[in-house]
Amino acid sequence: MNDYCCVQKAIDYIEENIGEEISLHHVADEAYMSLMQLYREFYSLVGHSVKDYIRKRRISKAANRVKETDDALTSIALDSGFETQSGFIKAFKKITGVTPREYKKSALYFSFPKKDVIYETTLVNQQSIKVVNIPPMRVLAYEHLASKEDGIEEDAIKAFRAWTKKNGICMKKKSTLYGYNYQVDITQKKYGYRVMIEVDDNIQVTEEGIDVVNLEAGNYAVVEVLSPDETISSSSKAINNAWNQLYSNWLPTSSFILGNHQYFEEYIFKSNKLYKMRLFLPIARDLNPGKIEVVKLEEKEVLLFMGTGENAEEVATKSLVHYLKDNQLLRSNNRFYLSYDQDDKWWNCGIIVTKQMEVSNQTYKSIPTAYYACLKPHSYDNLKSLVDILYRWTFFNSHYEISGHWFAVYEVTDWIQLEEKTELTIYLPIEKKGWNKSACS
Numbered sequence: 001m002n003d004y005c006c007v008q009k010a011i012d013y014i015e016e017n018i019g020e021e022i023s024l025h026h027v028a029d030e031a032y033m034s035l036m037q038l039y040r041e042f043y044s045l046v047g048h049s050v051k052d053y054i055r056k057r058r059i060s061k062a063a064n065r066v067k068e069t070d071d072a073l074t075s076i077a078l079d080s081g082f083e084t085q086s087g088f089i090k091a092f093k094k095i096t097g098v099t100p101r102e103y104k105k106s107a108l109y110f111s112f113p114k115k116d117v118i119y120e121t122t123l124v125n126q127q128s129i130k131v132v133n134i135p136p137m138r139v140l141a142y143e144h145l146a147s148k149e150d151g152i153e154e155d156a157i158k159a160f161r162a163w164t165k166k167n168g169i170c171m172k173k174k175s176t177l178y179g180y181n182y183q184v185d186i187t188q189k190k191y192g193y194r195v196m197i198e199v200d201d202n203i204q205v206t207e208e209g210i211d212v213v214n215l216e217a218g219n220y221a222v223v224e225v226l227s228p229d230e231t232i233s234s235s236s237k238a239i240n241n242a243w244n245q246l247y248s249n250w251l252p253t254s255s256f257i258l259g260n261h262q263y264f265e266e267y268i269f270k271s272n273k274l275y276k277m278r279l280f281l282p283i284a285r286d287l288n289p290g291k292i293e294v295v296k297l298e299e300k301e302v303l304l305f306m307g308t309g310e311n312a313e314e315v316a317t318k319s320l321v322h323y324l325k326d327n328q329l330l331r332s333n334n335r336f337y338l339s340y341d342q343d344d345k346w347w348n349c350g351i352i353v354t355k356q357m358e359v360s361n362q363t364y365k366s367i368p369t370a371y372y373a374c375l376k377p378h379s380y381d382n383l384k385s386l387v388d389i390l391y392r393w394t395f396f397n398s399h400y401e402i403s404g405h406w407f408a409v410y411e412v413t414d415w416i417q418l419e420e421k422t423e424l425t426i427y428l429p430i431e432k433k434g435w436n437k438s439a440c441s
Helices: 003-016 024-030 035-046 050-068 073-079 085-096 100-105 152-166 233-253 312-326 383-396
Strands: 108-110 130-134 137-146 175-185 190-198 210-215 218-226 256-258 264-270 273-285 291-297 300-308 335-341 346-352 363-367 370-375 400-402 407-412 422-432
Touching (some): 003 024, 024 035, 035 130, 050 085, 050 100, 050 108, 073 085, 085 108, 152 190, 218 233, 233 383
Antiparallel strands (some): 108 291, 137 190, 175 190, 256 273, 291 370, 335 407, 370 422, 400 422
């Protein structure tokens, strides 16, 4: 039985006994692991310590009762595995940010669902993700410049290995290199790849293009992408897919946000041949996970561009871009609308209309005044995973039901730093079960 199955057995045992006193020794026994192995592998795959995971699952279940029932806090606390009401309130506020009394009155909903590590950590080609902590490293960094990005990694490594040989730096038969891309000059389309190797503290260099720098410590999501028989160039598509899956699929549904420390790729050589490659995505603990808010939106107008069929996304997106360019609106608008259904093969995108806009002969869509379940994620490349969070929340919520199709609003606050300065909000129309639909009109 592999580590993923063992940790999932631990999770299943915790779920079955979430309201009881849980012995970590019993959890380890159920997972066929030693206690120390459980601590290590559980955090690596789940992103939380075992105790932290149990505490958040209990608070998640308790939060549902606080919101939807009038049960006494003492009863909820005891049923959630807490010995005292005060201990429960303290843990509740630490995790949700508010007391149970404040939570019941607010529009906030806290959700920390049961983990499925086998599903959540599996990437394309059955590669799996682990969370690791990397200590600080002192590295010698070699900068390789090129006029194109294609093949830059392989060329940079070759150039670096030639440089080490020329300068009498002996690389071991089994050695590890690190590297990452950076753009040197956007206007001239020059690209760079920095190759690094760990060195001792006494190493000093003065050559241009060579630096000795410190990589800070941090947590990383790690996935292996190359087998011994593959090369970087032959696997470039798989490498790009793995990066996309890490950032777009895994990160939004994990317990982490993107970290500020340096991402990098690791190359492990054996007998001077590339043996293995791993990707390291910098991550940090998400201190505010799973918070979904119910909000009332006033009616808005959307200047809409639509596509249907196999090329729905391309048709709609091109129409929007052409309109923005033709009307010199490319950077004058900062709120954009998106909604799609891949099964029914339609794609709608557009501009949230403001009073200052003067437009005509275009298709409009009205976003009606209504209540919406609202999610503001930290990472937003994969909308499907994020929308699924809202749908799952609604499914398990006894107060609300879905009343329409989801949509997303992208708000750009700085066009120069587009990725860092774009805020995404996802809305799912909802209504109270059994209420009068004219209540918010």
